[in-house]
Amino acid sequence: MTGFVARRLAQMVVVLFAVSVLTFLIFNVIPNGDPASRMAGKSPTESQVEAIRAEWGFDESLPVQYVKTMEQVLGGSAISYFTQLNVREEIVRGLPRTLSLAIGAAILWMTMGIALGLLGALRAGRVSDRLLTFVALAGVSLPVFWLGALMAHYLGFKLGWFPNGGYVPLTEDPLDWAYHLVLPCTALAILFIGFYSRVLRSSVLDTMGEDFVRTAHAKGLSERQVLLRHVLRNSLIPIVTLWGLDFGAVVAGGAILTETVFDLQGVGQYAAESVGQLDVPPVLAVTLFGAFFIVVLNTIVDIAYAALDPRIRVT
Amino acid sequence: MALAFGVLFVVLVLGALVAPLWASTVADRDPNRTNETGKIEVDGRQVDVVSLEGVPIGPQWRGEYFLGADANGRDVMVRLLYGARNSLLIGLAAALLTTILATIVGLVAGYFGRWVDAVARSTLDVIWAFPVILLGVALGTSLAVGGLQIGPFELEAGSMAISILVIAVVYVPYMARPIRGEVLALREREFVEAARAQGAGPLRTMVGELLPNLTSTIIVFAPLMVANAILLEAALSFLGVGVVPPDPSWGNMIDAGVDKLVTAPHLAIAPGLMLVLTVLALNVFGDGVRDAFDPRSSAAWGTRRP
């Protein structure tokens, strides 16, 4: 087991390294602009540009720049090219917002997704199942940013049922915090509810056809017992692993659109703004943070899979 | 029902491609031609296309300005159709590219195994580790600013090809993994051994024996990939890094429309609805395809966006 974990950690480091290099290259090699002159604003003088270049180290070779920037990012001292604010602080500030959104949406989509999926599987082939499938497909087809914008406008602005944006920290006012999160969490969750309900439905239907379910019936167990102890238990395994991957992806940046639409000022929004301005340090930091999250969750998912399915442990 | 939607989708696509012709016969030919100061006749009166406060007219439900005008006085319907052409073209091309790349990667990685597989998986892992939207935005932004030169090929900044490339690459891991998984399973089947015993080399085995058995997976994934691609394109355009205004794309139209929800909701609703309907049609079609090929398969599970 330790060998496995050690291997995964090593893999993680390699992947993160590759990600950081790639990000750095994307932003420094491809755009033909000169970051220094971009930062200098409108009609800079030559010496201004030079000064910026020297200060930020743009005159040095790429590998050196990379190492320096990475040092700063990992050390927590990186500063945005544009806002001059410390990147780490910005990320720390945005993290609870992103996490609130992600966790809220995740709980919502898991419970609803499993419930609807189970319902669909039990009523497979009937009208109610077809209807549920259609609703699920619709959910999956809605672009989050459009849905979010419409929700914010009609449910928030027009009808005033919910606030149409902004974030209230949990520590300030828990009720208001939750209140502000209802719309964004729902908007984000709808996509996944559609997806997960269909995955679960598939999984349950597959499991119900397995031989051991027939054995369970042959033992004289009630429908409910068969469903809970055998069918659900086995069909949830792929769901749990998927959930880990999706949750990681959401925190890592999948929440960008929702955060932007609802102006939650989370990590995703920060990332979007920085990327738009080709602001390398925050982008690097956020990308690494995101990749790290995804890779960690990937590993947790693999371990969870082994814990849930004893057959995996031996291979 | 699935086939009905499939047909609907095909109609949409054809409509979008034919759109420019239709537009020219009925309304303003150029989707980008602004008309801020123009006036049109409504119920006998002359009305500003864009009011003095900047509010464009709503849907007229006839001929010119069928769905109204946007803040620059452009015809929303015409832009919608041209936008459809862009979005669908990008979506289809990206999905096609993804399919080709993913099939090749999945086949090669699954068949050869060991170090080839390790390299492929690591590359896929790296791409996958990138938060998808960030990767899309990052590539889109930097390429949008600077363009791209791959050997003799040069892509202009802001061209559609860049969007296609970005979207295609981003989704390769999503499709390559299941294909690789299936190749791994197929590889153990006796008929593959039999082919090797007959003297078939790697290429003949991959193309002759494995590929025909992958077609059902590929066909099932294809509509989903198109749907994914269209949604991602819309998301990227919404964030400003896909199709760049003034060229219309459903995504950037929504972006422009969101600001004006109060005064002119049709600006955001129209493109959004088109987007939803198209993607829904694709999903229902894909679902139908999946049912037709293997009602019990868990291979394809609908569109998702990370």
Next chain:
Amino acid sequence: MSEPLLSVRDLAVSFESEDGVTRAVDGVSLELAPGEILALVGESGCGKSVTALSLMGLLGASNAVTTGSARYGDSELIGASDDTLRQLRGEELAMVFQDPLSSLNPVLRVGDQIAEQILAHRPVSRAEARAQVVSLLERVEIPQPSERIDSYPHELSGGMRQRVMIAMALSCEPRILIADEPTTALDVTVQAQILDLIRELRGATGAGVLLITHDFGVVAELADRVAVMDAGQIVEQGTVEEVFERPQDAHTRRLLAAVPRLDAPLRRRPAAVGGDGPILALENLEVSFPVRGRRLRRGGPGPVRAVDGVTLSIEPGETVGLVGESGSGKSTLARAAVRLIEPTAGSVSFAGSDITRAKRRELDPLRAELQIVFQDPYGSLNPRKKARDIVGLPLRCNGISKAETARRVEALLERVGLEPAHADRWPHEFSGGQRQRIGIARALALNPRLVVLDEPVSALDVSVQAQILELLDDLQRELGLSYLFISHDLSVVRQVSDRVAVMRAGKLVEIGPVAELYASPAHPYTAELLRAVPVPDPRRRAA
């Protein structure tokens, strides 16, 4: 005459689908007395499994229509309510299925799965149930029951899993035990043990056993009465002696005649065509697989030696049979012999030249001489290729033109007993026997001298099996082929071989001329194997 436990009258099951109505069971009537073992025997598709499942209400398919009557005591099983069935299942009627690996929930411990049944029917505490499970495991002779109780299904061997299934079925002391092909997935020695177990338990509990099987040997060993099924109907019924010695029905007679028997007279085989040395020679062959991956169990073994120093040679024109149980390494040996796998040590020589380390290039011309036919008619043909492309592949790989290939393919299909029109069909349009013929045609395409046959008839019904064996025999005579015939079925091997080799755990334990080996085996393992084979003759039953 005591009252029958189970009384079935005119049972009929039909399935509705878009292709029409299929009558799987078409008017079956039988009776099961207490303490008796009734065997329901027939080939695949005859409806025996469907009969058994319908009695327990386990058909599961929503498009099944069941009519008729099956009375158990006061209850009518056909059309019974879910509640009634639930009470009866496990408590009065229990079932053991064919494949214990897929019939047990892979993520739950076996002890929990047995306890679950007890707890569903008896008002006992968890601790009491667990104690009962331990004694059940003891009764079915599972070693170290108090430890095994916490094992997962995949951690147990096939035989042990089936014992667990039996323990589970018996946990509430049912009056009727239905066993659906309980030993088909097991090795012959394990099968013998399980059959003994069933017999002994029947004696101890007085339960009635409905035994579903396709194996006449098993029937002869175990059954008191026999019902033979064909196309959904019972064509013959009687005591086991009656059916075996004086079969009335033509179908029964045909089946019995096709069953290969250990005590049948050996056919005179023409002397093998002598030549210049053996056509295939294996010398101290070793094939090892490295074991990788994380292991949570302690003391992981080193590399697995699938083939451990085997020396074997085949003379031109002869058939060497290779027998062994699962895990003996015979399949690995087969693949190493045709160089699908590279041996880790030792040598393989074909017609005098050493091909052990030959690269792909060098092996290509060899492919023409040395071919292989696989076991699984369903897996060995690419489902997405037509018969002509499957058979034609070796020809195309060798640069033969399309036109010539087409011609030869037709000739090959005819030679194996198919028609040229079959060339354009897909694998799923053929029966198991026909698919195996296609596999043989494919192997013959390049006129090989030696054909390795890896369990070529094991997946086929006994009547089809006889036809294929006859085909192979004809081809050998006509083309002067040499065969390496691998199988776990000793009776079949005896019928086709000149010499027989016995493998166990990667080693060759005995090799010799077929008559001698079977009459007086030198090695105790061979003797054990031969003893375990169920003989389709009720007079020769083990006591």
